Amino acid sequence: MKSSLGKLFSQHVILVENLQTNAMKEFGDVYEQQYAVALFNSVRYEIEGGGGTQSQLLHRKDPLAGRSIFSGNLFQYLEENRKWRNRFVSVPNSYNINLYESKTAHDRGLHPKVTINCAGYKALASMEEYMELINNSLPGIKAKVGNHPFIKCATQFPLILWHPYAHHHYFCVMTEKEHKKWHAVLQDCVRHSNNAGLSEDCTVQTPAFTDSVRLHRQAKGHYGTWDMMCGEPPQILANLVMETLHPELRNVIGPRLKGKLQQRQRNWMLISDAVYKQVLSQTTGQYEALVEACEAQKSPLDARLRTDMDQIITSKEHVNSKIRALVLPKAEQLLRTSVQPYISSILEALMEPTSRGFSEVRDVFFRELVEISKNSINGGGKDKLGEHMERLSMLAFHPVKMQSCYEKVEELNLEGLQQRFDVSNPSVFISRAQILMREQMDNAVYTFEQLLNQSLEAQGEENMVKTIQRCQDRVLKKYDYDSSTVRKKFFREALLQIIIPYMLQQLSPSCSPELPRFKELIFEDFSRFLLVENMFEEVVLQSVTKDIMMAVKEAAVQRRHNLYRDSIILTNSDPNLHLLGETPGVDWAAKFGGEEPDGSVEAEERGSGRRRKQVVSMIQLDGFTLPYESCLEVPGVELIPEEDAEACKEEDQEDEEEEELGLHEDPKSPDSVNEIRDLINPVVEVVLPTSPQTILKQLVGSKKQEVDKEEAAIKNAIEEIEIAVREDDGERVAEEPAAESDGESSPPPVPHSRSRDDSGFQSPTNEGPDDGELQPITNDNPLHGPPETGEKLQRGNDFKNLLSRG
Structure with missing residues (x-):
């Protein structure tokens, strides 16, 4: 092999x-x-000038400065040894996914074990979606219905990052609530990474x-x-x-x-x-x-352009007229027969879900402002107002709160038009619309912040509710106007992206052979700036632009989907509002002296002493938390339960060495009795089942799949560890209450520092002081399932070595 x-x-x-x-x-x-x-x-x-419609909302230049997006724990599948390992995940404002051995490793500024750039990936939430893509990866091989994957998920809540060419990444979580939130985070990472590479400023x-x-x-x-x-x-x-x-x-x-x-x-x-x-x-x-x-070569080319710009433009217009005479009759004929009848249906397919998405953005923003007003009415005080405003400032970048907006536009469907116009996938338009929705949300939030701050400085904090209401009304009106402008531009661009390639494909066979003769009309000095292929496409673009503009204009005149007519300009536009956009952002927590809200948890920036405010706080497991280095082993599909004893022993030794190298300390020698107890009974927020077997089944995610022989071995191992702990406990802490030694009849105490709210998020500041010192669960721990054969492990390593040498 x-x-x-x-x-x-x-x-x-x-x-x-x-x-x-x-x-x-x-x-x-x-x-x-x-x-x-x-x-x-x-x-x-630059010379001739020009520009589009003036935006009514302010635009924040660097909204994520000093922020990180998210951090938390999930299980990662390690293909080299077929294990699920609990990883600490940090998502900085670059939206790369960094995976660490533990939160302690992250806080110490160590390099991540893995860094994932999500560009080109898809975030999948079920094994069925993944298997459908995998089964189509090899031609001529038909997989059976319900074909088993080559990995076995440790829980029923998988999360997979799939790429058509690159390495796939497998994760899983423990609860459905956690699953939805992690999926939203991963989708946001993919969304941002896909659209962050090409700057419009260049x-x-x-x-x-x-x-x-x-x-x-x-x-x-x-x-x-x-x-x-x-x-x-x-x-x-x-x-x-x-x-x-x-x-x-x-x-x-x-x-x-x-x-x-x-x-x-x-x-x-x-x-x-x-x-x-x-x-x-x-x-x-x-x-x-x-x-x-x-x-x-840019400087000499730029100098030549500025010197001969008028002559170059004149030459281009002359050649354009010749190409137009050749192309325009054919383009108009194609337009009448094969394009115009479909423009309205394409536009409607784009407008319906996109407008619902922008409407949902408005509703989410409005609901957040209502909460702020309620706080003021109920006498929440300045501290609470600071917390609410701090959360509001990052609303556009909160993947969970924005998820309902994104889901609306994901309903966009061009079925029936894709084959005719060669639209491979509507995801291009969905992704673009979602980015625009996020930008408009952040513009609305930033404008509200600046207006409210200006009003508070001028009028003080009296009549706070009326002040908030006035700012809210002004921002919503501006949002409606900008939303209409942005959507109309999006519709025009999407129609061009769909129609122009189709027309070029139809016209190129007859027109392209004629284009080389037009090169003779261009002066040699200008030939680098004037290409007949580009001018041919410009003529095709001009032929259809009028029809597209008219279709979008008619939709606005009919007031469909809350689009404003082009002639409408806000009568109460603020002429000096743009001056507020040049002022620095408001630090609401500092301004009102409030504590950091849960949605703005601080996370220390790797490699520096500064701390970054976090948009979304850590996810708190509903049932229990695991030690950071806990490791679950799940056999592959082809793995045989009956293993060679020597192979098992060798694998255990390799895993122990891996743990020692990763943490530079002996995982078998905890620093205290309490740490040993925490490893056996993880700290929880609610009363846990008293049976160690029940805890084990929850961790692995399967209640009836373990055979009786394995259960008996696991039970004996846990009992031996508990006996050792109690003996050690009695020797070291003689004055400890007798009730605490009864590990089988009472749950472990719940430290108040871990008791958090019901939102499913947990602040890193809630970590206990000893969290970073928790020792890993090694291969000697009964949480491990059956190890794989040494033969299959060696075969996989040999194959990877061959690839690296190739």
């Missing part, structure tokens, strides 16, 4: 390198051309890159939207290479994989991940070199 897979992969390394090199060379040539065109458009816009690099990707895909025959246009430019380029490379490798390597279905799926995933890492490492360096080369 080792030699065959290694040889199979190494035979195709050259194929991977050749395809990747050729793809990047082709892209580089297109990018250099599009960079000069983008620079021309940027300088022309007026040259971003359009040059996006146009180059589009033209490169069109040259390969791929028109229409692309759902892997996500992440940083090197990640997008890696996805671009894999779009061609992945099917070729799968067709060649897939039929030659041996073993059972689950093993072939797993091996293919390992190969795909190895190839993707190799491609990504290459595209990262090559893109940086490409951008550096283009930036080096």
Whole structure:
């Protein structure tokens, strides 16, 4: 198995390198051309000016400065030894997912065990969703209905990060409430990472890159939207290479994989991940070199543009007129027969769920303001007002509170139109709408903060309820106006994204062969800024723009979905409101001297003494909490229960060494009797079942799957540990009450520092002083299930070594 897979992969390394090199060379040539065109458009816009509708709401420049998003604990599946390990997870404002051995490791500033960039991933909440994607990963192999996965989840609440090319990540939690919240957090990480790579402030690099990707895909025959246009430019380029490379490798390597279905799926995933890492490492360096080369030419090109701008524009208009004479008659004919009849239905499919989502944003914002008003009416005082305002300030970035808004737009469905217009997936439009909804929520919150702060400084804190009400009314009116403006722009852009690729695909076969003769009309000095391919697309764009603008305008005139007419301007617009946007944000907790609210828990920033306010606090398990290093072992599908005793012993020794290396201390030597007791009976908020077997079944998540022999062994081991603890307890603490020694008849005491509210969130400040010192549950602990065979473990390690060498 080792030699065959290694040889199979190494035979195709050259194929991977050749395809990747050729793809990047082709892209580089297109990018250099599009960079000069983008620079021309940027300088022309700067000289001629122009702009859109003035926003009514204020915009916060860096809303997440000094913030972290989330932290908490969940179980991660370790594929190398098929175990579920409890990890501390921290999500900083970069939205990368950092996994640590424990909260102590995070607080000490240690590097995370794993860092996940979620760009390109999908956050799945069930094993059924995952298996549907996995079963379609290998062509020609039909999986049976209800086919078992190659991993066995420790609980009934899995969370999976799936990627079409890269490594998959498996997690699980203990309760349904926790499951929903973690799923919302992971979705937010994916949403942000997908849209954070291409900045709109880069007026040259971003359009040059996006146009180059589009033209490169069109040259390969791929028109229409692309759902892997996500992440940083090197990640997008890696996805671009894999779009061609992945099917070729799968067709060649897939039929030659041996073993059972689950093993072939797993091996293919390992190969795909190895190839993707190799491609990504290459595209990262090559893109940086490409951008550096283009930036080096920017200054002389910019100077030439500013000198000859009038002549370049005149030359472009002349060539445009010639291309328009060729293309326009064909475009208008295509427009009448195949596009115009569908514009209204496409627009309606976009407007309905998007408008519901923006309406839900308004409702969520309004409900938060009502809570603040109630607090003032009930005499909550300045401290409570500070807490409410601190929570409100991060409302747009609270994935759980925003989830109802995001779910509305996820109902967007272009079924019936996808095949005609080559729309691969509506996720492109859903993701864009959700980002716009979050921006509008934050704009509304920030504007309310600034207006309220201004009113309080001018009028004092008397009649607080009326002051809040006046600010609320002003902000909601501004939100309605901006929401209408943003949605109309979104609808126009979405219609163009759907229709233009279809028209280009239909017109290119007849028009593209005629374009080279128009190059003769362009002066050689201007040829870098004027490309006939770009002007052809501009003519097609102009041919359909009028119809799209008219369709959106008619929807606004009919007052459908609360859209304002273009002619409507707010009569009570604040001319000096934008001046407030230049002032620093309000620190409400400091202003009113209140304590940090639960939704703004402070988390220490790694590697520094500063502390970051956290948007969402830690999740508190409803039943109990586990020691940070607790580890559950779950066998794979093919694992045989009858194990070789020597293999079990070797694996136990390896796991013990792993624990010792990770914490630099002996996990078998707790510092105190209390720590031993905490390891046996985890601290809880409610009365726990007195049976150790019941606690064990809750941790593993299965009540009837353990065989009698294993249960008896586990029971005996736990009883032996408890006897040892009681003996040690009697020797060290002779004055301890006798009632405390009865571990079988009474639950462990509940420290008040762990008793928190019912929201399901827990502040890191509630951690007990000894939390960071909890010792790991080693392989000698009865919480472990049956270990895997040494033969299968060695086979997996051999295969990974082959991949790394390849």
